Amino acid sequence: MLHPDITSDRLRRKSGPALEEAVSLAAALPELEVVGSNVVPLPKVRAGYLFGSGKIEEIGKALKEAEVDLVLVDGPVTPVQQRNLEKEWKVKLLDRTGLILEIFADRARTREGVLQVELAALSYQRTRLVRAWTHLERQRGGLGFVGGPGETQIEADRRAIDEAITRLRRQLAKVAKTRDLHRAARKKVPFPVVALVGYTNAGKSTLFNRLTGADVMAEDMLFATLDPTMRGITLPSGRKVILSDTVGFISDLPTQLVAAFRATLEEVLEANLILHVRDIAHADSQEQATDVRAIMAELGVSEDTPQIEVWNKTDLLTDDQREALQVKADREPNIFTMSAVTGAGVDALLDAVTNALDEERTERELVLPYSEGKKRAWLFDQGVVTGETQGEDGYVIQVRWTARQEKRFREI
Structure with missing residues (x-):
């Protein structure tokens, strides 16, 4: 595994954690055995070969000695660079996108x-x-x-x-249509959807299993979950909700995957509440959180959707670190510390979910002209309509909604 550290790129990721993540990616494929990993400092990218001639020769010798069959490059490699390096080193070469695609195909x-x-x-x-x-x-x-x-x-x-x-x-359009039918059926039984999102290996599936009693694959590896899983749970208040476990995000997610997995992440777009699960014990937790927020924005997740940040894996911290973290979390209204493995903090999180979904609602009667079909469709989509009749001037609709939904309605 080679991580090119391009020194002229000011926005580059820290090379140590980046290489560590890349090795974890490779470990997610059971048939691969990683025999070596290196950060390769690069002043700038060479168009035809990525690396300079001296570095190519040095790496080539090391590959021959280790009898390597496959070289993984943690970053983008052009087709020309791939062909040239494969000829020079006489090995198969995959870039970051190619490796992630292999993992997804396997899972x-x-x-x-x-x-x-x-x-x-x-x-x-x-x-x-x-x-x-x-x-x-x-x-x-x-x-x-x-x-x-x-x-x-x-x-x-x-x-x-x-x-x-x-x-x-x-x-895929046929599959999406079937999913829409399922979603429409769920809307008739208006259970709110709570979606778990977060960086890959943040502990979403472990938390999902703890909350639902399900047996979703949850392992200490990247992309353990690929296919969306949904289960119904009952909150302490007695209210039923649907919990959705989603594919983990990752920095530099291949653009092909962002587009292709849009349908998989539709549950996030439709969610009434998002739980952003973070591995708070990870050295790059803050950078990972930034990546997740950027991908959610790219997917079109509405800023109006309520979010709770879940600082997971506190069991991996020392007592002093846990106390300091708790003080920090207590200053913010929507941050909760917990451990999905031990169950610490789960009750407080469930209370927060209950409160977020039981936001105060008011009843209103609206008169919409018959030309306002888009607004009417939005109201039904949100599940806030309690009654409707047709009057001389348009639709007379009774709604029960939150202040947030009313604000959004006025902006349409």
């Missing part, structure tokens, strides 16, 4: 998960059709002097991938 279990992984993999593969393989040089494109070798083959490969992508999108 996906549901029909939707498998389709989304295939779609992401094809989207990624399509970007690498830049004469990256020797078979592309068998033919000449154009008249032999326009376009250069391999152009015809590249176009044929691209067309085949585009057709496969179109087919997969059709299949």
Whole structure:
């Protein structure tokens, strides 16, 4: 595992924790054995080879001595760089995106998960059709002097991938339609949805299992959960809610995966309450939280959706660290410390969830002109309509909503 530390990049991640995370990613694939990991300082990226010639030679010798079959690069590698490095080192090479796709392919279990992984993999593969393989040089494109070798083959490969992508999108649209039907059925029984989100390996599935009594795979590895899991739970107040466990986020998440897994994360977009689970014992906990918030914003999660921050894994801290953390959390209204493993802090969290969902509601009667179909649809979507009749001037709708929902309605 190589982590290129580009010294000219001011926004680069800390190299130590970044390499540690990359090794954990590799460990998530059972058939891989990581025999070495290094941070490689780089003043700047070399276009054709990524690394400088001296560094390539030095790494090449080390790879030969260790009898390495696969090199993983924790960062983006262009198709040309991949081809050149594979020729130089005589090994197979995968970049960060390729590795994450391999993990997702290994873990996906549901029909939707498998389709989304295939779609992401094809989207990624399509970007690498830049004469990256020797078979592309068998033919000449154009008249032999326009376009250069391999152009015809590249176009044929691209067309085949585009057709496969179109087919997969059709299949995913059907799956999404089924999911919409399930969601519509759930709305008829208006149980609020509470979504667990957070960085991968923050302890979401362990917390999910503790709250629901389910047996979702929960291991100390990255991306232990890929397919969304939902279970009903009863809060201490007696109110029933649906708890949703989601795929973990990660920094530099491949753009193909953000797009392909949008449907998987739709439960987050629809959630009445989001629990942002953080591994508070991790050295990079703050940076991870920033990454999660950035991805949620990219997915289009509304700022109006209430959120509770859950500082998990306090069992890994010393008594002094726990006390200091508790003092810090007590200063903020929506932060709770806990350990999903020991159960410490679970009761306080459940009380907070109850309070957040039992926000004060007021009843109103609205008259909407018949032309305001969008606003009417939004009200039904939110599950706040308690009655409706048709009057001369439009729909007469009785609603029971929170101040937050009323504010959002006025902005539509």
